[in-house]
Amino acid sequence: MAAKKKTKTVTKKSAAKAATRRTGAKKRRKRAAAKGAAGAVAAPTGILLVNMIPKALSSETGQDSEPHLTVNPANPLQIVGTAFTPDPGGGVLAPVFLSADGGNSWTLNAIVPSAAGSATHDITTGFSGTSKKLYGSILRAPTSNLEFLRTSDPASAAPMSVLASRPDADQPFAHATTVKTGIDAGKERVYIGNNDFAGSGGHTATIDQSLNAGIAAPTFSTVRIEKRPTAGQDGPQIRPVSHPDGTVYAVFYRWRSLTGSFAANTLVITSADVVVVRDDKWGTGGYTALKDPGDGLAGRRVAQGVSFPFMRNGTAATGQQRLGGSVSIAVDPTNSSTVYMAWCDQQPGSILTLHVRRSTDRGITWSSADLLTIASATNAALAINNAGKVALLFQQFRGVQGNMRWVTRLRRTTDGINWDDLILANVPAATPIRVFDPYIGDYDHLVAQGKDFYGIFSANNTPDMANFPNGVKYQRVANFTSHRLLRTDGITVVEPSIDPFFFKVTE
Numbered sequence: 001m002a003a004k005k006k007t008k009t010v011t012k013k014s015a016a017k018a019a020t021r022r023t024g025a026k027k028r029r030k031r032a033a034a035k036g037a038a039g040a041v042a043a044p045t046g047i048l049l050v051n052m053i054p055k056a057l058s059s060e061t062g063q064d065s066e067p068h069l070t071v072n073p074a075n076p077l078q079i080v081g082t083a084f085t086p087d088p089g090g091g092v093l094a095p096v097f098l099s100a101d102g103g104n105s106w107t108l109n110a111i112v113p114s115a116a117g118s119a120t121h122d123i124t125t126g127f128s129g130t131s132k133k134l135y136g137s138i139l140r141a142p143t144s145n146l147e148f149l150r151t152s153d154p155a156s157a158a159p160m161s162v163l164a165s166r167p168d169a170d171q172p173f174a175h176a177t178t179v180k181t182g183i184d185a186g187k188e189r190v191y192i193g194n195n196d197f198a199g200s201g202g203h204t205a206t207i208d209q210s211l212n213a214g215i216a217a218p219t220f221s222t223v224r225i226e227k228r229p230t231a232g233q234d235g236p237q238i239r240p241v242s243h244p245d246g247t248v249y250a251v252f253y254r255w256r257s258l259t260g261s262f263a264a265n266t267l268v269i270t271s272a273d274v275v276v277v278r279d280d281k282w283g284t285g286g287y288t289a290l291k292d293p294g295d296g297l298a299g300r301r302v303a304q305g306v307s308f309p310f311m312r313n314g315t316a317a318t319g320q321q322r323l324g325g326s327v328s329i330a331v332d333p334t335n336s337s338t339v340y341m342a343w344c345d346q347q348p349g350s351i352l353t354l355h356v357r358r359s360t361d362r363g364i365t366w367s368s369a370d371l372l373t374i375a376s377a378t379n380a381a382l383a384i385n386n387a388g389k390v391a392l393l394f395q396q397f398r399g400v401q402g403n404m405r406w407v408t409r410l411r412r413t414t415d416g417i418n419w420d421d422l423i424l425a426n427v428p429a430a431t432p433i434r435v436f437d438p439y440i441g442d443y444d445h446l447v448a449q450g451k452d453f454y455g456i457f458s459a460n461n462t463p464d465m466a467n468f469p470n471g472v473k474y475q476r477v478a479n480f481t482s483h484r485l486l487r488t489d490g491i492t493v494v495e496p497s498i499d500p501f502f503f504k505v506t507e
Contacts, residue, residue, distance in 0.1 A: 046504075046505060046506030046507070047422070047470050047471065047503070047504075047505055047506075048103060048104070048473070048502075048503060048504045048505075048506075049424060049425075049468060049470065049471060049472045049473065049501060049502070049503045050103060050104065050105075050106065050472070050473045050474075050475070050501065050502045050503070051461060051472065051473070051474040051475060051476060051478075051499050051500075051501055052081060052097050052106045052456075052475070052499065052500045052501065052502050053106075053461075053475060053476045053499050053500075054106060054107055054108060054475050054476070055475050055476055055477060055488065056488065057088055057108070057476065058476040058477040058485070058486065058487050058488050058494065059487045059488070059492075059494055060088065060476075060494075060497070061432075061494060061495055061497040062084075062085060062086070062497060062498075063084065063432075063434070063435045063436060063439070063497060063498045064083040064084060064085045064458060064497070064498055064499050064500050065083060065084050065438055065439060065440050065441040065458045065498050066083060066084050066122070066438055066440075066441030066442055066443065066458065067081060067082065067083040067441060067444055067445065067456040067457060067458050067500040068081070068082045068083075068123065068124040068125065068443070068445045068456065069081045069082075069445045069446075069447060069454060069455065069456035069502070070125050070126045070127045070134070070176075070447065071127065071447055071449045071454050072127040072129070072132065073127060073129035073449060074127070074129050074130065074131060074132075075132075076102065076449045076450070076452075077099075077100060077101055077102045078099070078100055078127075078132065079098075079099040079102070079103050079454065079502070080096050080097065080098060080099075080125050080127070080134060080154050081096065081097035081099075081106070081456050081500060081502060082096055082097065082123045082124065082125055083097070083119075083441075083458060083500040084119045084120075084441075085097075085108070085119050085500075086114075086117055086118050086119040087110045087114070087117070088108065089110070090116060090117040091110055091116065091117075092113075092114060092115060092116050093110040093111055093112055093113065093114055093159055094110060094112040094113075094114035094118065094119050094120045094123070094141075095108040095109055095110040095111070095112065096108070096109055096111060096112060096125065096154060097500065097502075098154060098155055099502070100155070102504065103454065103502045103503075103504050104473075105475065106475060106502070109154065109155060109157070111151060111154065111156070111157070111158065111159050111160050112136065112138060112149070112159075112160055113138070113140055113147065113149070113159060113160065113162060114140065114141045115140075115141040115142045118141040118142065119141065120138040120139060120140060120141055121138070121139035121140070121141055121144050122137075122138060122139040122170075122171055122172055123136065123137070123138045123139075124136065124137055124172060124173050124174040124445075125137075125154075125174055126174040126175050126176035126177075126190070127176060128176040128177060128178050128188040128189075128190070128213070128214070129176075129177060129178040130178045130186070130188055130214060131152070132152060132153045132154065132155070133150070133151075133152055133176075133188065133214065134150070134151050134153075134154045134160075135148070135149065135150050135174055135176045135188075135190045135213065136148070136149035136150070136151075136160060136174060137149070137172035137173070137174040137192045137194070138172065139169070139170070139172065140165075143167070144167075145165050145166065145167050146165065146166055146167070146168075146169035146172055146194060146196075147162050147163075147164065147165045148162070148163040148164045148165075148190070148192060148208065148210075148220060149161065149162060149163065150163055150213070163210075163213075163218060163220070164208075164220050166198075168196070168197040168198050169194045169195060169196045169197065169198075169206075170194065170195040170197070170236045171194060171195055171236040171237060171238075171442065172192050172193070172194040173192065173193040173194065173237075173238060173239055173240070174190065174191075174192050175190070175191045175192075175193075175240050175241060175242060176188065176189065176190045176191075176213070177189050177242050177244075179244075179246075179282075180244050181244075184211075184282075186214075187211065187212050187214065188210075188212070188213045188214035189209070189210070189211055189213065189242065189282060189283075190209060190210045190213040190218075190220075191207055191208075191209045191240040191242065191248065191250075191283065192207065192208045192209070192220075192240075193205075193206070193207050193237075193238030193239055193240045193250060193252070194206055194207075194208065194238060195233065195234060195235070195236040195237075195238060196208075196222070196224075197233065199224050199226070199233075201229075201230075202226075202229065202230035202231065202232045202233055202234075203224045203226040203227070203230065203234075204224075204226065204230070204233040204234045205224070205225050205226040205234035205235075205238050205252040205254070205275075206222060206223065206224055206225065206238065207222075207223045207225055207238065207240055207250060207283065207287070208220045208221070208222050208223075209221055209223065209283045211282060211283065211284070223283065223286060223287060225238070225250060225252065225277045225287045225298075225299065226252070226254060226275075226299075227288075227297045227298045227299055228254060228273075228295075228297055228299070229256075230254055230255050230256065231255045231256055231257050231258050231269075232255070233255060234252055234253060234254055234255055235252060235253030235254075235255055235269070235272065235310075235324070235325055235327075236324065236442075237251075237252060237253060237324075237325065237326065237327045237442075237443075238250060238251075238252045239251050239252070239327055239328060239329050241329055241330060241331055242282070242331075243331045243333065243336035244333065245336050246280065246281055246282045247278065247279070247280055247331065247336040247362070248278070248279045248282060248283050248287070249276060249277070249278050249329055249331055249339055249363065250276070250277050250278075250287065250329070251274065251275065251276050251277075251327045251328070251329040251341055251343070252274075252275055252277075252327065253269075253272045253273070253274060253275075253325055253327065253343075254272060254273040254274075254275050254299075254301075255269055255271075255272050256270075256271040256272055256273065256305075257269075257270045257271040258270055258310075262310065262312050263312065265311055265312045265313050267309070267310040267311070267312075268307065268308070268309050268310065269307055269308055269309075269310050269325070270307050271305050271306070271307060272305075272306050272307065272308070272325070272345075273301045273303065273304045273305070273306070274301070274302050274303040274304075274306065274327065274341075274343045275299040275300065275301055275302070276290065276299065276300045276302055276329065276339075276341060276359075276363050277290055277298060277299045277300075278290040278300075278362060278363050286298075287299075290362070290363045290364065300363050300364070300366075302341060302343075302357060302366050303343060303345070303355070306343070306345035307345060307346060308323065308324070308325050308344065308345050308346040308352060309323050309324075309346060310323070310324045310325070311323045311324065312437065313437055314434055314437055314438070314439045316430070317351075318351050318397070319351075319397045319404055319406055319429035319430075319439070320429065320430070320433075320434040320439040321378065321397070321406075321438060321439045321440055322437045322438050322439070322442075323351060323352055323378065324442065325343070325344050325345070325352070326342070326343065326344040326352065326354070326378050326379055326380045326442075326443065327341070327342065327343045327344075327380070328341070328342045328343075328380045328381050328382045329341045329342075329382065330382035330383050330384045330390070330448075331384065332384045332388055333384065333385075333386050333448070334386060334388060335388075336362065337359075337360055337361055337362045338358070338359070338360050338384075338388075339358070339359050339362070339363055340356065340357070340358050340371075340382050340384065340390055340416075341356070341357055341358075341359075341366075341382070342354060342355065342356045342357075342380035342382055342392065342394075343355055343380070344377070344378055344380065347375070349375070350375040350376045351376050351378070351397055352376065352377060352378045353373065353374065353375050353376075353377070354372070354373070354374040354377040354378070354380050354394055355370045355372070355373055356370060356371045356372040356373075356380075356382075356392060357370060357371060358371055358416050367416075371413075371416045371417070372392065372411065372419060374394065374396065375396075376396055376397040376398065377394045377395065377396040377397070378394065378395055378397075379393075379394055379395045379440070379441065379442075379443055379444045379457070380392065380393070380394050381393040381394070381443065381444055381445050381446035381455065382446065383446045383447050383448040383453055383455075384448055385448040385450065385451050385452065385453065385507060386448070386450055386451060387414075387451055387507070388414065389412055389413070389414050389451075389507065390412065390413050390414075390416070391410055391411070391412045391446060391448070391453045391505075392410070392411045392412075392419075392446075393408070393409070393410050393444055393445075393446040393455050393457065394408075394409060394411075395407070395408050395409075395440065395444065395457065395459075396408075396409060397429065399429070403428075404428075404429040404430060405426050405427060405428060405429055406425070406426075406427055406428075406429045406440065406459060406460070407423060407425070407426045408423070408424045408425040408426075408444075408457045408459060408501075409421060409422065409423055409424065410422045410424060410446075410453070410455065410503075410505065412453075412505075422470065422505070423469050423470065424457070424468070424470065424501070424503055425457070425459045425467060425468055425472075425501065426466075426467055426468075426469065427459045427460035427462065427467045428460050428462070429460075431460060431462075431496055432460065432495065432496050432497050432498065439498070440457070440458045440459060440498060441457075441458050444456060444457040444458070451506075451507040452504060452505060452506050452507055453504070453505045453507070454502075454503070454504050455502070455503050455504075455505075456500055456501065456502050456503075457500070457501055457503075458498050458499065458500050458501070459498065459499070459501060460496055460497075460498065461476075461485065461496055461497055461498065461499040462483055462485075462496045463478035463479060463480045463483055463484065463485060464480065464483045465480055472501075476499075477490055
């Protein structure tokens, strides 16, 4: 730059022309940004989006759906992701996705008990924050038995240990933590929400918990958090979350009435309540601390009489995605009185409608109106960072006939009123063709670590920057000019499929 100033004479006229060019370029950049954002606010800096399939597996075309993620509080560079991914070598252990560099790169490590050549049927994991200790909950192939797992190091080649096993449960959802203060400091707590069909009287919403999971042979107790009559069972989504002060919340659907048949893909939940429960003593109080003012029973009915389809198979009209509701809950890590909750029901003209509400008094009362109402959306996941910022991840079915899309979005707020909007992916909903259900998953996941948000979702993997308006990084071989996936030879074309994508938003 200094050399240019010595050799170039700048006149007033040329300076004016240069200023005009700069102004025009600035306006063009603003118009392009506005057009690319498709109504979203400008993307902030510090966004990392990574296709998690390793380069060595560039030829794979699996439906790697239903993803989950956990970040190690003791070392946020260490992250574990999961999806419906079988061992590429055909072994009896299913893999987890591992990152040791904060999500920039990923490898597979087959350590999860499974069946030869099979993924687990359901899988979620949670770092406790004690060293590298990782806990997990699975429906094990081929029996779909519910199993609770543990490893001292997910990067080790040793298979995860089975801590407990039983049949007849659905959609286990793991949450782990370590007590930081008090007489129990250092004890690891594990909470696994699941729909346990062994629950008597239709009280299937369950939390299995171990309050000292780090010992050699931990025990798990089973707590039925449903206290009301049901239509034979609760919904499969039971989502627990804890606060460092010992407060534990959970949210679930209480099914009240239904019609149709799951086998015939005609089942409709005609009436359900969205129920939040709370325990103030790490789960030792039976989750009865929160009473509903309407009937005095444990569990606050935040929404009553909602309805939605419960589909066995996805269809073109639902973007190939089966539907069955969606719930999520998050507690402010700096204030256990502040809790956000999301759920889905079905409103006219919408496959599912997502609602977000807030309580600032430990779940006793909730905002009377939605903080957000989002049409044709599912897979809600909430998280709150240590500055009180709330983030909502979801996937929305959008577009026009012949070009329907799955749009994955992250919306954030500091006050519950003003939300930004970040589009992570905008991909075709008709391709690839569904191989099994769920197409993209019955859930995705979002966590906060410190100020930052980490998340995972599954989506069509066509390498087209138009599908990822805020950028993306692929490990697998991909040509973003021809929009083709390739084998490691860089020549042979690989058909599009469903892949897990990791993202981090640095606040």
